[in-house]
Amino acid sequence: MNNVQLRQVGKVYAGGVEAVRAISIDIPDGKFCVLVGPSGCGKSTLLRMVAGLETISSGEIVIGDRRVNDLDPSERDIAMVFQNYALYPHMSVYDNMAYGLRNRRTPKAEIEERVQEAARILEIGHLLDRKPRALSGGQRQRVAMGRAIVRKPRVFLFDEPLSNLDAKLRIQMRVEIKKLQRALGITSIYVTHDQLEAMTLADILVVMNKGKVEQMGPPLTLYERPATTFVAGFIGAPPMNLVPLPEGGLPGLKLAKVPGSGRLTLGIRPEHFELTAPGTGPHALDIDVTVSAIEAVGSETFLYCAVGGNGPEIIVRVAGKSEIEAGATLRAVAEAKNLHFFDDETGVRIAD
Ligand SMILES: Nc1ncnc2c1ncn2[C@@H]1O[C@H](COP(=O)(O)OP(=O)(O)OP(=O)(O)O)[C@@H](O)[C@H]1O
Numbered sequence: 001m002n003n004v005q006l007r008q009v010g011k012v013y014a015g016g017v018e019a020v021r022a023i024s025i026d027i028p029d030g031k032f033c034v035l036v037g038p039s040g041c042g043k044s045t046l047l048r049m050v051a052g053l054e055t056i057s058s059g060e061i062v063i064g065d066r067r068v069n070d071l072d073p074s075e076r077d078i079a080m081v082f083q084n085y086a087l088y089p090h091m092s093v094y095d096n097m098a099y100g101l102r103n104r105r106t107p108k109a110e111i112e113e114r115v116q117e118a119a120r121i122l123e124i125g126h127l128l129d130r131k132p133r134a135l136s137g138g139q140r141q142r143v144a145m146g147r148a149i150v151r152k153p154r155v156f157l158f159d160e161p162l163s164n165l166d167a168k169l170r171i172q173m174r175v176e177i178k179k180l181q182r183a184l185g186i187t188s189i190y191v192t193h194d195q196l197e198a199m200t201l202a203d204i205l206v207v208m209n210k211g212k213v214e215q216m217g218p219p220l221t222l223y224e225r226p227a228t229t230f231v232a233g234f235i236g237a238p239p240m241n242l243v244p245l246p247e248g249g250l251p252g253l254k255l256a257k258v259p260g261s262g263r264l265t266l267g268i269r270p271e272h273f274e275l276t277a278p279g280t281g282p283h284a285l286d287i288d289v290t291v292s293a294i295e296a297v298g299s300e301t302f303l304y305c306a307v308g309g310n311g312p313e314i315i316v317r318v319a320g321k322s323e324i325e326a327g328a329t330l331r332a333v334a335e336a337k338n339l340h341f342f343d344d345e346t347g348v349r350i351a352d
């Protein structure tokens with residue numbers, strides 16, 4: 001079993017920077033775990049601790065049934081794919097892929113077999129004699145993947161492997177990585193700050209903030225029931241609308257029911273609004289809005305709206321094209337099941 005367990009893992013760098021704070025994650029054998037969060041939240045540090053490239057300040061990392069804290073990277077049976085691919089420029093694609101196996105004194109025939117097999121899977125068989133400088137970005141990325149695959153590791157580690165590629169290639173490689181990981185069934189940990197990449201790749205999505213886990217679970221669970229305003233604002237594009245409700249209410253906004261008594265932030269996703277004519281209702285949520293800007297992207301349209309005419313801005317998503325024009329006054333309504341409430345001070349979700 002190649003499950004990965006992080007138990008209360010922490011990292012304090014020399015100089016006192018607390019990059020990772022008591023993180024515990026359980027990744028079952030063969031699952032794809034994605035770490036996502038803003039720059040500097042500790043994603044790479046955590047991954048590098050699993051790889052053995054960074055010492056562990058506290059806690060335990062277990063791969064399979066082995067505690068790996070004190071093992072060298074080479075003894076951990078992991079393969080890592082980096083953002084910059086780290087290919088050897090003077091070696092051919094074949095030699096780049098074979099390098100790690102030769103170091104381990106793998107028999108020549110087996111190296112040949114594994115490199116050819118990986119090249120076939122990645123469709124780079126025709127590139128084996130080339131040097132990395134004669135490859136496109138996407139091809140280099142494949143070679144870096146190939147180098148990881150030939151090792152047949154227990155665990156794949158990826159640190160933003162697609163961020164050097166253009167948008168279209170990113171999406172293509174994202175799908176390929178997912179298929180490949182499924183087919184090979186190798187436990188994987190993948191770091192990104194792209195929430196869409198995180199949502200689409202993950203079996204287990206871990207949202208990190210300031211060295212800690214904000215929330216983890218299946219991607220759609222995080223989408224549907226974010227535990228904090230941080231997660232609500234990070235997952236989804238455009239993100240969830242978060243409207244702080246002042247004491248005494250917000251002009252133009254009416255809620256049928258408000259949970260608890262403290263100061264609240266109301267959360268609602270752009271796709272959960274419906275637009276009606278002013279004066280209709282009442283619904284669980286009624287907001288009188290003035291449309292200030294419109295973004296049409298073909299498949300959908302985003303309306304930027306001011307609550308009550310000049311209050312906070314919310315984004316309303318309309319499927320397909322929209323006839324609505326800037327300056328229009330409308331009523332945006334929503335059902336109770338699509339409303340999220342958070343404690344205004346702590347940002348924590350209020351039980352519902
Ligand atoms: N070698 C180091 N010495 C001291 N502090 C470090 C070191 N490496 C990283 N840090 C700090 O630790 C924190 C986490 O860094 P890390 O590289 O893990 O972030 P990240 O989530 O991967 O960010 P990014 O998305 O920008 O790659 C940051 O505050 C960073 O400045």
Ligand SMILES: [Mg+2]
Pocket residue numbers: 043044045
């Ligand atoms: Mg990083």
